[in-house]
Amino acid sequence: MKKLPIGLSDFKELIEENYYYFDKTKYIDEIIKDGAKVKLFTRPRRFGKTLNMSMLKYFFD
Template sequence: MKHLPIGIQTFEKIRNGNYYYVDKTMFVKKLEEGGYYFLSRPRRFGKSLFLDTLKEAFSGNKEL
């Protein structure tokens, strides 16, 4: 049974663990094509996880 990734902020732990994950990697290309972005969300709303996802995508980590 999959678990919710409460408190986990790294993309690698979520992908390698048995956690639910909503894939938002399609937004990486949109961010790359656009200009400047300001990420304004409430606390514990996935900002750090999204930035870690960007880090993994731009570092070329294809295993994840």
């Protein structure tokens, strides 16, 4: 049974430990195609900003 990732923001841990995850990997394609030098992620608290950055870190590493 999958667990809820309350308070977790490490993408690798979420995937390896079988947590629920709303797949945002398609977002990577948008970031690459945009071509901007700087990205500003403005979202409310607890909206996945750190998790998205972790996903990007693992993708580009």
